[in-house]
Structure formats: C-alpha cells, structure tokens
Amino acid sequence: MSGIAMPKPSDAVLARRREIVAALSEIVPGEGVIDADTEMRAYETDGLTAYRQLPLVVVLPETVDQVSRILRYCYENDVKVVPRGAGTSLSGGALPLADGVLLSMMKFNQVLEIDYENRAVVVQPGVTNLGITRAVEEEGFYYAPDPSSQIACSIGGNIAENSGGVHCLKYGLTTNNVLGLQMVLMTGEVIRIGGKHLDSEGYDMLALMTGSEGLLGVVTEVTVRILQSPETARAVLIGFPSSEDSGKCVADIIGAGIIPGGMEMMDKPAIHAAEDFVHAGYPREAEALLIVELDGPEAEVDHLLSRIEEIAKANKAETIRVSNSEEERMTFWAGRKAAFPAVGRISPDYLCMDGTIPRKELPKVLAGMRALSEKHGLRVANVFHAGDGNLHPLILYDANKPGELEAAEAFGADILKLCVEVGGVLTGEHGVGIEKRDLMGEMFSEDDLKQQQRVKCAFDEKHLLNPGKVFPTLHRCAELGRMHVHKGKLPFPDIPRF
Numbered sequence: 046m047s048g049i050a051m052p053k054p055s056d057a058v059l060a061r062r063r064e065i066v067a068a069l070s071e072i073v074p075g076e077g078v079i080d081a082d083t084e085m086r087a088y089e090t091d092g093l094t095a096y097r098q099l100p101l102v103v104v105l106p107e108t109v110d111q112v113s114r115i116l117r118y119c120y121e122n123d124v125k126v127v128p129r130g131a132g133t134s135l136s137g138g139a140l141p142l143a144d145g146v147l148l149s150m151m152k153f154n155q156v157l158e159i160d161y162e163n164r165a166v167v168v169q170p171g172v173t174n175l176g177i178t179r180a181v182e183e184e185g186f187y188y189a190p191d192p193s194s195q196i197a198c199s200i201g202g203n204i205a206e207n208s209g210g211v212h213c214l215k216y217g218l219t220t221n222n223v224l225g226l227q228m229v230l231m232t233g234e235v236i237r238i239g240g241k242h243l244d245s246e247g248y249d250m251l252a253l254m255t256g257s258e259g260l261l262g263v264v265t266e267v268t269v270r271i272l273q274s275p276e277t278a279r280a281v282l283i284g285f286p287s288s289e290d291s292g293k294c295v296a297d298i299i300g301a302g303i304i305p306g307g308m309e310m311m312d313k314p315a316i317h318a319a320e321d322f323v324h325a326g327y328p329r330e331a332e333a334l335l336i337v338e339l340d341g342p343e344a345e346v347d348h349l350l351s352r353i354e355e356i357a358k359a360n361k362a363e364t365i366r367v368s369n370s371e372e373e374r375m376t377f378w379a380g381r382k383a384a385f386p387a388v389g390r391i392s393p394d395y396l397c398m399d400g401t402i403p404r405k406e407l408p409k410v411l412a413g414m415r416a417l418s419e420k421h422g423l424r425v426a427n428v429f430h431a432g433d434g435n436l437h438p439l440i441l442y443d444a445n446k447p448g449e450l451e452a453a454e455a456f457g458a459d460i461l462k463l464c465v466e467v468g469g470v471l472t473g474e475h476g477v478g479i480e481k482r483d484l485m486g487e488m489f490s491e492d493d494l495k496q497q498q499r500v501k502c503a504f505d506e507k508h509l510l511n512p513g514k515v516f517p518t519l520h521r522c523a524e525l526g527r528m529h530v531h532k533g534k535l536p537f538p539d540i541p542r543f
C-alpha cells in the first residue's frame with residue numbers, strides 16, 4: 046500500500062474470525078453477512094482506488110436495532126468497525142481494515158418522510174444524494190449540495206465527509222443543509238441530534254458530527270433542508286488565455302458582491318478531456334474555462350449575467366457563451382460533472398487532491414502547481430470549485446510504472462503543503478481519511494491534534510470506530526495530554542503509531 050501505513054492487525058481478533066462471523070450472522074440473519082474473499086472484493090477499496098484491503102467480514106444491517114447490536118458486540122469484543130456508504134470516498138475513508146468489520150449502510154435506502162410545510166425530508170443514510178432531489182422535484186423542490194458523485198454517493202457518506210458540490214458556493218455545504226441526525230455510538234447507544242427545527246439547545250453537536258468521517262458514530266437517519274427550485278437558472282462559459290486571468294476574474298466577480306449559484310474552473314488538460322468525452326462545446330483553445338451559473342428571478346439573472354460579462358471582458362476573456370435553454374445549460378454542466386471520468390480516459394490512473402485556498406491566491410497556487418508538475422515529472426489536470434477556492438488537482442500517473450504512485454503521492458503532498466502555506470487548508474470536501482492523514486501535522490500542532498482526539502475519546506474511548514483514519518498518531522485516551530518522550534523512548538510502545 047505504498048507509503049501509507051495502517052494499524053497492525055490484531056492477531057487475537059484474526060484468530061477469532063469464525064466466532065465473530067457467527068455472532069454477526071445471529072444479529073443479521075440471511076444474506077446480511079459476507080465472509081467469502083471473492084464476494085468481499087467489491088468492498089476492498091473506495092474511490093481512492095490506489096489502496097486496497099479485504100475486511101475481516103462485511104455486514105449489511107437493515108434496522109437500527111441491528112446496527113446497535115453489531116456495534117455493542119464489537120465494543121464488548123474489541124473488534125474494529127469501518128462504516129461504509131456507497132464507497133465513493135476520494136480520501137480512503139471507507140478503506141477496510143484486515144481485522145475490522147466493514148459495516149455497509151446501503152440497505153438503509155428509504156425516504157421516510159417528506160414535509161413540505163417544514164421544508165424538510167427525513168431519509169435513511171443509504172439514500173443517494175440525488176435520490177433526495179428526485180423525491181421532491183415534482184413539487185418544485187431540491188436538495189442543494191450536489192457532489193459530482195451525487196448519482197451514487199449516499200447522504201450518510203455526505204454527512205461523514207461534509208460533502209460539497211457546484212452549488213455550495215451559494216447554498217452552503219452539507220453542514221449548512223442538515224437539520225437532524227440519528228446516530229448509533231460505538232457502545233450501541235442510539236442518540237438523536239437536532240430535528241426539523243432550525244436550532245438545537247446546547248453545544249452544536251450536529252456540526253461536530255458533520256464531517257466526522259465515521260469516527261464518532263454511525264448515522265442511521267438524516268433530516269435535511271430542501272429548497273424551492275429557482276425560477277430560472279442560466280450558465281455561461283467563459284474562456285481565458287491563462288489560468289491567472291480566470292483566477293483574477295473569479296476574485297473580481299466575488300469582489301463585486303455577486304454570489305453565483307456555481308462557479309467552476311477547468312484548465313486546458315481538463316477542458317480537452319471533458320470535451321472529448323461529453324462534447325459540451327467547450328472552447329479548446331482556452332487555457333482556462335469558467336462555468337458560472339446564475340439562478341433566481343429572471344430579471345436578476347439577466348442583470349447579473351451582463352455584469353459578469355463586463356467583468357470577464359475586463360479580465361481578457363476570449364469566449365463568452367450564455368446558455369439559451371435548459372438543455373444547453375445542462376450540456377455546459379455535463380462536461381464539468383464528468384470531468385473525473387473524462388480524465389480517467391487520458392491516464393491509466395490519477396490521484397484527485399482536494400485543498401482549499403483563499404481565492405485571491407489562485408494565480409500563485411496555479412503557477413506553483415506548474416512548477417511542481419515539472420519537479421515531479423507528472424502531468425496535472427485542474428478541475429475546481431473556483432468560487433470556494435476549493436482545488437481538485439488530478440495528478441496523472443501509471444500505477445504499473447514502478448515509482449509513479451509514490452511520485453504522485455509526493456506531488457500531492459507538495460500541493461497540499463502549498464495550500465496550507467498560502468493560508469488555506471488540507472481539505473475542502475473530500476475529508477482527510479488516509480489520504481491526508483500524515484499531512485495533518487502541516488496544519489495542526491501536536492496540541493491541536495490531541496485536543497481533537499479528546500473529542501474522539503469522548504465518543505469512542507477504545508478507538509474501535511474507523512481507526513487509522515484522520516489522525517497520524519493514536520494516543521491512549523486515558524493518557525492524552527500527558528505523553529512525554531524521555532531520551533527518545535516513547536511511552537506506551539504497544540500503541541499503534543503509523
């Protein structure tokens with residue numbers, strides 16, 4: 046698994062495999078437990094396909110009571126658990142552990158309640174992101190956060206990763222659109238946080254859970270806010286002679302007080318890959334392309350479109366094409382939404398990075414990335430949520446060529462360090478998982494990390510839920526804050542450090 050180390054599997058747990066499978070089969074009878082290697086292959090990786098590991102066993106519960114009993118059993122028997130939704134994580138959050146139960150939530154696939162009066166929908170966590178919009182669109186509503194993977198990814202996974210998408214610039218990320226959760230803690234305890242109402246008393250536990258990457262509890266029910274579909278939406282394609290010009294245009298649009306429904310950028314390699322794949326009508330000669338969407342009342346959209354045209358021209362835009370029908374608008378977006386698979390056609394493998402920077406640093410970071418591309422000898426295609434400053438450099442490599450995965454990892458690490466250097470952060474929406482785990486020290490001090498682990502300990506003091514993800518070093522909860530290295534000798538040498 047290249048440079049990313051995972052906690053050493055426990056021999057004691059591996060030796061008890063048959064007993065664990067039998068206990069889980071009692072809780073989830075029938076076809077709810079999978080333990081044959083060939084059948085478990087489907088679960089050995091997630092969207093970060095460079096890393097693979099067969100789990101100890103896969104379990105697919107159908108009821109909250111089953112989830113609670115599985116977790117309680119694992120808690121009492123010191124067995125690790127990795128929760129999984131649709132397995133589209135790009136940070137390796139759902140990567141199995143050899144000595145861990147893989148808990149798939151995909152049988153939780155029901156829309157439980159649609160409440161138009163409160164503009165809320167209650168769903169099970171395995172419902173796809175797009176499934177929520179599909180359930181309410183006939184009545185003129187939609188669920189705003191729209192990851193490009195929305196046709197497949199689950200709302201439970203969206204909660205765990207605090208996922209974003211094209212429309213999050215204006216309407217907020219998952220955390221801004223979730224109203225309530227039901228969760229099962231590692232001890233089997235079932236808790237409720239929030240509801241259809243706007244604010245809850247006490248600490249903001251909902252925000253704590255959103256983005257917790259499957260480390261604090263298993264989501265078993267989700268209440269989300271739905272929005273009324275806008276009266277109209279139009280998109281404009283703007284081609285630029287350089288990435289720097291398009292980056293400056295983004296900053297000027299936001300600086301002018303305009304918050305588009307979406308504002309995405311692609312560089313030349315990404316434009317060509319998407320155009321070859323989807324034929325969206327992108328300008329091939331452009332070095333950088335902006336897709337800007339305006340939504341709302343027609344008069345407002347028309348007014349803002351003309352202002353954006355002015356700003357684009359002032360930033361040397363060479364092509365400006367406004368969508369004239371809903372079909373054309375969807376075609377403009379089709380290329381962007383298919384950009385990842387499109388890049389997959391021009392390179393055997395790619396790593397998709399996910400850093401966020403202050404918008405005004407875009408030109409500097411894009412220039413830095415070009416220099417890094419030369420340094421590491423690998424190509425990079427850029428697709429990103431420009432309005433949010435959320436970058437998705439796709440590093441192209443060939444896993445069959447010795448050393449290329451390691452070079453891609455080093456390139457990715459350098460990009461993320463650059464993001465932090467200019468005042469940004471390690472992740473915008475894909476989470477830390479295993480991918481950015483070992484870079485956490487670039488952003489957080491040892492004290493910061495210990496503080497974050499104290500929260501983890503409050504919910505899972507045995508570190509059984511998704512261990513090996515997010516935190517570069519595990520600390521025994523009881524000792525947190527008191528770790529002291531004496532003459533190079535680490536205390537508690539039995540604690541996994543990876």
Ligand SMILES: Cc1cc2nc3c(=O)[nH]c(=O)nc-3n(C[C@H](O)[C@H](O)[C@H](O)COP(=O)(O)OP(=O)(O)OC[C@H]3O[C@@H](n4cnc5c(N)ncnc54)[C@H](O)[C@@H]3O)c2cc1C
Binds near residue numbers: 137139193511
């Ligand atoms: C082509 C492609 C495009 C993408 N585009 C975007 C994008 O635009 N924006 C974006 O934000 N992401 C994007 N992603 C990443 C990914 O789709 C999201 O992170 C998504 O939220 C993962 O959901 P999932 O159901 O697949 O979760 P999984 O991959 O199964 O799991 C992800 C994490 O969530 C945890 N988890 C899953 N279900 C639960 C649960 N019920 N309770 C507790 N923890 C749980 C897992 O343990 C893991 O840590 C993209 C991925 C792909 C492959």
